[in-house]
Structures are given as structure tokens and as C-alpha cells.
Amino acid sequence: MTEYDHIVVGGGSAGCVLAARLSEEPDVSVLLLEAGPRDRNPLYHMPAGFAKMTKGLGSWGWQTVPQRHLGGRRLNYTQAKVIGGGSSINAQIYTRGHAGDYDAWAAAGCEGWSYREVLPYFRRSEGNERFSNAYHSGTGPLGVSMPRGALPICDAFLRAAQDWGMPYNPDFNGVRQAGCGFYQLTQRDARRSSAARAFLVPAEGRANLTVRTGVAVRRVMVEGRRAVGVETADGPVRAGRGVVLAAGAIGSPWLLMRSGIGPADHLRQRGVAVVHDLPGVGENLQDHLDLCTIAECTGAHTYDGMDRWDRAARAGLQYLLTRTGPVTASLFETGGFWYAEDGAPSPDIQFHLGQGSGIEKGIEALSGHGVTLNSAYLRPRSRGTVRLDADPDAPPLIDPNYWADPHDRAMSLRGLEMAREIMAQPALAPFVRREVLPGAGASEREVMEYAVCAAKTDHHPAGTCRMGVDDAAVVDPALRVRGIEGLRVCDASVMPRVPSSNTNAPTLAVGEKGADLIRGLEPLPAAVVPPN
Incomplete structure (x- = not known):
């Protein structure tokens, strides 16, 4: 042996x-x-x-078990x-x-x-x-490097976040975590x-x-x-x-x-x-649960449409020859850390701006290019389990038990509200035509229903x-x-x-x-x- x-x-x-x-x-x-x-x-x-x-x-290709507090959904995991x-x-x-x-x-x-x-x-x-x-x-x-594929909408987002009240932070891993800025990338x-x-x-x-x-x-x-x-x-x-x-x-x-x-x-x-x-x-x-607001852009301000063969082929050739262009983008290159809970000792919400992340594809109400601002509550109180299936060799039973603690739901919804407010700032007006989901004017009940249907794992x-x-x-x-x-x-x-x-x-x-x-x-x- x-x-x-x-x-x-x-x-x-x-x-x-x-x-x-x-x-x-x-x-x-x-x-x-x-x-x-x-x-x-x-x-x-x-x-x-x-x-x-x-x-x-x-x-x-695993999924969670049905999530009791998310309408019985099985989330891709x-x-x-x-x-x-x-x-x-x-x-x-x-x-x-x-x-x-x-x-x-x-x-x-x-x-x-x-x-x-x-x-x-x-x-x-x-x-x-x-x-x-x-x-x-x-x-x-x-x-570890700074983004090379960030589009102009990223700078507009940072201006919008600052106008909303989140200061600029050049280094989330340095003196302080709070603020908005460019992510460092591996x-x-x-x-x-x-x-x-x-x-x-x-x-x-x-x-x-x-x-x-x-x-x-x-x-x-x-x-x-x-x-x-x-x-x-x-x-x-x-x-x-x-x-x-x-x-x-x-x-x-x-x-x-x-x-x-x-x-x-x-x-x-x-x-x-x-x-x-x-x-x-x-x-x-434990895991971070992600909610996002989805907006329609005024033009080609995201990397939407990269699944088209002709566009992907041109971008791939540009990348191979020059190491520039859309292929250099991680798609989530700007974001920030801020506070949802009153008196929180450190940031408890994280934002990621999605430059054509793919989550908005297939949405009938979205006629053009889309952009997302994702938010996640960072200190969940809910606890879940990993268990064996009846056949121990079958995929494990994954139960994050999202929102078992109502506090997590309240903070998640507050994070989504903050994201919607940032996306509505004037600095983003040249890039963002309208909020598609949850939808401008959505009632509290409609926002909650949207959150239950759209929440997803942050893979953490x-x-x-x-x-x-x-x-x-x-x-x-x-x-x-x-x-x-x-x-x-x-x-x-x-x-x-x-x-x-x-x-x-x-x-x-x-x-x-x-x-x-x-x-x-x-x-x-x-x-x-x-x-x-």
C-alpha cells in the first residue's frame, strides 16, 4: 500500500x-x-x-434543500x-x-x-x-491587482455612492473597511x-x-x-x-x-x-444571502451580450493580443461596505456592482442592457446544517436555513433598500434608464415577494x-x-x-x-x- x-x-x-x-x-x-x-x-x-x-x-451542480423562509425554493449552490x-x-x-x-x-x-x-x-x-x-x-x-476591465458606469456608481453618503475608500483591506471603491482582484x-x-x-x-x-x-x-x-x-x-x-x-x-x-x-x-x-x-x-436591484441601462454600458458568438469572438481576440477589453473584467469590480443596523460596530452590508452579471438575462421587462447592484447582509444570525442523504454517497443535504432569524431578513431588506437608493442617485442618470426590479413604486409587500423569489447565495x-x-x-x-x-x-x-x-x-x-x-x-x- x-x-x-x-x-x-x-x-x-x-x-x-x-x-x-x-x-x-x-x-x-x-x-x-x-x-x-x-x-x-x-x-x-x-x-x-x-x-x-x-x-x-x-x-x-448541487442545490439546497427547500428553504422554509424563501417560499420552499431550492437554491443553486x-x-x-x-x-x-x-x-x-x-x-x-x-x-x-x-x-x-x-x-x-x-x-x-x-x-x-x-x-x-x-x-x-x-x-x-x-x-x-x-x-x-x-x-x-x-x-x-x-x-492581487486593481481592475482592468471597469467601465465608465463604475466611476458613476462611486460618485452616486458618495452622494448617497458612503465615503470613497481606496483600500478595503487597509486602515478601514467602510466605504465605496474598486475591489482588488486575484x-x-x-x-x-x-x-x-x-x-x-x-x-x-x-x-x-x-x-x-x-x-x-x-x-x-x-x-x-x-x-x-x-x-x-x-x-x-x-x-x-x-x-x-x-x-x-x-x-x-x-x-x-x-x-x-x-x-x-x-x-x-x-x-x-x-x-x-x-x-x-x-x-x-453560515452563508451570505444576496439580494439585488436590477436596472436597465441607457446604452451599452455593461458587458451584456457577451454570450453572442460574434461579440465574444472579437473580445477574445482582443484579450489574446493585447490583454485588454471585456475579457479582463471580473464583472464585479466596484462595490462597498456600509451599515444597515443602527449602532453596528463595523460594516454589515456589502455591495457589488454587476456589469452585465447575467442575472438580468431572461427578464421580459428588460428591453436593453442591464446592470445590477447586489447587496448582502454580512453577519447572519441564522444557522444551517450539512447532512447525509439517505444514500450517504448521494450529494449532501445542504440547508443554509436562510432567514430563520427574522433579524437577517430585516437587515437584508434594508440592504436592498440602500442599493435602490444608490442606483437612483443623479450621478447614475446618464447610465441608468430605470429600475426594473423590484420596480420603481413597488410596495413593501411587493419588495418582500421579490426578495423571496430572487434571493441567492453569495457562495460564502x-x-x-x-x-x-x-x-x-x-x-x-x-x-x-x-x-x-x-x-x-x-x-x-x-x-x-x-x-x-x-x-x-x-x-x-x-x-x-x-x-x-x-x-x-x-x-x-x-x-x-x-x-x-
Whole structure:
């Protein structure tokens, strides 16, 4: 039977970081297993390829269970199925959240995870083309750049947001988070900088690193109270030092439960032999729910219509020859962070301006080009679950339980109201003809009905293998699974609370810090900057 020192399960954002960092020790063998394929399709590397990613290409095609507070809808729930994971199919937005997010983790008992302690791991990853200071580094492997494909409507949006009352912020990841501005993007030289491209490709020449794609892991093998390897469709593989799950906030708890590690009663109901009763596995699912206002533009001020062959072909040729034009756009390049709840200590609403994001296609009332302003409540109180189906090998039962807490609904609707007010500002009048949805003059009831029908995930699941020191925690602050030796989880599932931002950058930081914990290295020196 083949044996490696470390087996990393899941080649997503955290998994690629782990494989690269662990294999820096030449006398340690590392195996990375990814169920999805290589990222050979050119769309993975073109920034605008994001528009094709949330369905089909690079996705498992999963859905939620019916959502009780959204009229029983099943929402499409994109989870990446490709090397690089979410970093290979997302909108490339690089935001870290608020300092208070991480300080709250530490205050809850997660020693070593405060903002000052995590910031050095953000900086270690980052190769920022513009910023190099106490908050940023220009030398890391991950390309981080300013948008190249922003259209004039983006500047008009920023003026409108400022007129509405949101100040301009040149760096959401710096001194402060609040305000409107351009997002930094995980791109380098107008190409997507995924975790696979940034971390894994430079490391794959190492003799001690093996990367296998298209390999699904069936279960973690446990002998006594120790994880000793994994079982795949091709047979078992042993791990001399340990197994690290990095399959994401859905995949990691799903695999733990299929391995007999999780809530004992649930496992027995599904016919899975209980290896270790760990009730917190699959609990605490959190996600950001997205609402948007949709407007019709006065002209070709968005990237709508890129699905037409002739237009797409011209744009593709321009990109290949000059690295300019529509293909360089991530489609969500401006936005902001602001406050919905009175007295909120930090921003609790995030905005994304969609330059022809695709959500407006198929709307009969929209006769021309469309633009969206998306809003998401960042600190949901609702908690959901990941559970096994009656057939444990079938796709997992994903229940974000959106709006179970009425506070989340109230704040989400307030965010939508704010978005509508911004889109109605005079600065956008040369670009925006009218609000199409929810529709100018819509009643409170009609806005609510629209929200129930149109809400969608922001693709930010977290928390299902929660880190902590209490009995309900799944992993300790060193990311070790409680009660099982030689087994860790290192991805967004360990986050006690979802960060107040997009989650790719925080997941990369978890991978960076997790690699040092596994290697037994001293933590990087804490930052000495004031919190944002």
C-alpha cells in the first residue's frame, strides 16, 4: 500500500496552499487529492470566464434543500469541482473582512487567530501590484491587482455612492473597511491568479509532492483513535504523519460523516457505522444571502451580450493580443461596505456592482442592457446544517436555513433598500434608464415577494467544522479534530463565524496558518498596525 507523510484531501484554495507549504520540507512527502479535473479549459484563466462558472463548468451542480423562509425554493449552490476550488471559478474579489471578525474568533477561545495574528499570513500570500505597507505585501505568490476591465458606469456608481453618503475608500483591506471603491482582484497580468496557479504550479516540480486529480475520497481510514489514511476509488492510501481535510465548508463535514465521524444518531439513521461521536460536524453552516436591484441601462454600458458568438469572438481576440477589453473584467469590480443596523460596530452590508452579471438575462421587462447592484447582509444570525442523504454517497443535504432569524431578513431588506437608493442617485442618470426590479413604486409587500423569489447565495459557506474550545467545536485552535489523532481540517469550515466579506482571501490565510501549525513552526510575529 502506498504511503505518504501527509495526505491533503481537496485541492481548493486552502488545499493548494497546504500542499505547497508542506512540501517546502524536502524530506516530507505530500499527496494532494482533488476530485475535480485540472484547470485546462482557457475559461478558468480568463477573468470574465467567471460568468460561465456558477453552473456547469467547474461545479458539482448541487442545490439546497427547500428553504422554509424563501417560499420552499431550492437554491443553486455552486461548489467548485476543479483544481484551485473556488479560487478557480469565483469573481476574483480579494477582501479579507473586518479586524473585528478575527478578534471575535480569538475572544471565543481560538488562541492565535486574532486580527494581528492572522494579518501576517494574509501578507505572506499576497503579491499586490499597488500596495506595499503594513497591511499588504508585493512579494507573495498570489497576484492581487486593481481592475482592468471597469467601465465608465463604475466611476458613476462611486460618485452616486458618495452622494448617497458612503465615503470613497481606496483600500478595503487597509486602515478601514467602510466605504465605496474598486475591489482588488486575484489577478496577475490580466489573468486569474487562482490558488492552483499561484501556489501549486510553482511547487509541482518538487519530487516530494504528488498531485492527483479526478480522485474522489470515499472515507478517512481510522484505526483506534488515529487517522491512518484515506480510501479512494483506486484503493487505500496511508498517511504516516496525518490526513488534512481541505474539501470546503460542504465537502469536509460531508466526508467526516461518511467516515463515521459526526453526530452519532444521524450517522446511525443513515446506516453509517459510528467511529467517533462528534455532534458539531455539519452544524453551524453560515452563508451570505444576496439580494439585488436590477436596472436597465441607457446604452451599452455593461458587458451584456457577451454570450453572442460574434461579440465574444472579437473580445477574445482582443484579450489574446493585447490583454485588454471585456475579457479582463471580473464583472464585479466596484462595490462597498456600509451599515444597515443602527449602532453596528463595523460594516454589515456589502455591495457589488454587476456589469452585465447575467442575472438580468431572461427578464421580459428588460428591453436593453442591464446592470445590477447586489447587496448582502454580512453577519447572519441564522444557522444551517450539512447532512447525509439517505444514500450517504448521494450529494449532501445542504440547508443554509436562510432567514430563520427574522433579524437577517430585516437587515437584508434594508440592504436592498440602500442599493435602490444608490442606483437612483443623479450621478447614475446618464447610465441608468430605470429600475426594473423590484420596480420603481413597488410596495413593501411587493419588495418582500421579490426578495423571496430572487434571493441567492453569495457562495460564502463557512463554519461547519467549527474551531473552538467548547464541547460543540469540531477542531481545536490548532485545527486538530477533537478525539481523533492525526486528522485536521483546514478550510472555511473551521471558521467560527463567516467573515464580513468574500471568503476566498480568508480561506487562503487559514491555509497559510494551518500549514505552519502542521509543520510545528513558530507563528509569524503579530502585526503592529491598528485594526481596521
